[in-house]
Amino acid sequence: MPEPFLELVDISKIYPGVVALDHVDLSVSRGEVIALIGENGAGKSTLMRVLGGVVEPSGGIIRVDGVERPSLSVAEAIKAGIAFVHQELNLFDNLDVAGNVYIGREPVRGGPLKLIDRKRLYAQVRPLLERLGADFEPDAPLAELSLAQRQLVEIIKALSLDARLVIMDEPTSSLTLTETDRLMRVIAGLKADGVSVIFITHRLNEVMQCADRAVVLRDGRMVGALTRAELTPAAMIRLMIGRDLKSLYVPPAAAPGESVLDIVEAVTDTYPERAVSLSVRRGEILGLAGLVGSGRTELARAVFGVDPLRGGEIRLEGQPIRIATPRAAIEHGIYLVPEDRKSSGLLLDVSITENISLPDLASYLRFWLVRTAREAENARRQRERLKIRAPDVATSVGSLSGGNQQKVVLAKWLSMRPRVLIFDEPTRGVDVGAKQEIYDMLRRLTDAGVAILMISSDMEEVIGVSDRIAVMHEGAISGFLDRSQFSEHNVLQLAVGQSVQAREPCTRKT
């Protein structure tokens, strides 16, 4: 094995309250393909951002060609030959391919006029396209390219910068099978040319297909590295899990009742060929686990009427209902606490009171006018009940902490009469104390007869709070787990699209 040209030694990254990276070591040799795997939030992206010069590590050394530094800037990373192909591609769809590849470095002519020398531009890009076997021309408008083709443009851009290492963050997450295959060939081609590749993925078969070794992160720590010979799904999954989960679980006061919300063969825009069926029963918390991008949020949005349902049916207490708008869902008592509370959950520079009453203004009316005293009274009651920490209810929600903002979103719906509550990442960006209070509230709600569907990417939360877990993989349910089957191993196995072993049969509830 040749000398590594890039080494990360003892790298740590500490955010307030969170250790994102905990003394991680990683070395990259010429022409090596490394797969970086781990659960959501294991620190994979942070590690790659350190390499790309976007994140400054809190400790450790980065050694490039034998030169040691505490951190890299973006410019230094590029100079060191590190190129980053982002999950969200950084391309201009109003330019052509060549324009994107050489953005900011266009060959110019005409002296002080600095006109772009198109001939030279295309001539420089063409060989790179041929090298990767791209099926488009340098002058193709980017807007007409598919996502996979755009990814190639990013890689070509990296090569034009003489990259020695190309980092790809979940490059295959939105590609079709044939596109993925082609990308795998591109990666093999890069390797043959001596370019190293690090790619983050959740798909274990891709790892086995093209990686020289796999590095596994868990909770910010490097928990293992597998060589080509050791790469098996079982070995990878074993490394990805394996921490003790604190037990948060509070059992329901009564056994779950009949089914309240039935989602029958629901089809969303993102996965038009996959249908989802699941039921949430009265008094239970159904956890909906899965990897980011598995279609959980899209399902929630369709059930709540934000996006249209492309097929299938929603039943409430056995009755089929039509939900075309959030208004309709709300009228049926189906409420959604959205994933991104700042953009979809709250009016940020508006008071707590007005945020809480917004969906239910009709009940504060007298002679068509809003009774502000009543509104404030209800807001104060909710503040008490949910322990929203704010000087008073006239405070604008933008000035509250994440946890208290989330409680305001919750207060909106609790002022009304929920039958089904859908939570999308209920405790993202919420501090530990408020987290526990939200969990307590969930249990109290189910004990009062509400059915809760809780989408969560936080393994501790899914296992610790749910009464039952449904796992999604690429737009479909890959399995259901009862409490007796709850384990990080089982959830993860279903999340990456493998079935749970036969000795732990997956009973499918409908």
Place this chain on the structure above:
Amino acid sequence: MHKKDVSLLVLILVVGAVVAFINPRFLLVGNLSNTANQVGLFGIFSIAEAFVIIIGGIELSVGSVIALLGVLFIDLIVNRDVNWVAAFGIIIAGGLAIGVVHGALVTRMRIQPFVVTLCGLLIYRGAARYYTEDATAGFGFGASFPTLEWLTAGRTNVLGFPLPHSVVALMIVTAIAWVVLHRSVFGRYLYAVGKNEEAARYSGIRANRVVISAYIVCGGLTAFSAILIAMYTRSISPAVHGSFYELYAIAAAVLGGCSLRGGEGSIIGVVLGTVLLQVLQNLVNLLGIPSSLNFAVMETVILIGVLADQYLTQHSRRVAAAKGRSQAHVAEAPLKRANAE
């Protein structure tokens, strides 16, 4: 009253005092009454504009609508012998219809409001000129509508001050608009959609309907002011009548605290903004400033005002943020103690 409104009122009084000091004729009853009349006429369509600005839109066709509907109104009652009450109804309906079209184009066709209403500006102006063949529309000799004229352009003596009826109309519109915007559900929805359309939708608000309604209210109120303005000027040359009125309206709304990003502004502020604009206009006339500099002087004052306001709000926001941080600290303290136990 908002703090912003108070500072606007102070600014009006200061400008008024300066003008009165330099030229005492400013305070003559006749001058004040005329200025008040202008405020009445301009105030109504400025409130109309504010509704659209609050939902985060813009309405650029106000002046052209005033020209087109004014021409039509005079044509209906003078040339076509339509009863003026019926004509009044027809014109208001026309304004509402324009609002429906604009609102539908913005929400259903997803065209930017700027583009929709800019096209409206040119289309309605052209329509008004074509309809009258570019001739001035007005009341023929001897044509007379005493009741209508008294109602729209008359003045009533209140404690020795001839109060123009346009001001009375503005007061009524202001009162209703205030209640609607600041106390009704619809008003809340307008602000919510202007602030964050997505969050409003997630709260079950039918945002498209709210947006269309705002354009409809704007169209109706603009039509009403078109009638008042037509009755006041009594003759309309369609090529210039109402030109730049949309800019007066936008300026008044912005002075009154409306943000062009939507979600902000108060009715009192918009009315005060109109008053300030008309006092400035009066200032230009009374101080003998060449009328060619009319707009330049007004807008310079506005620019200075907005800059000062920007500076003050940023300053107060920094103070509030510092205060908020210390308060949050106090609020979190009991939690930490509870966790420690």
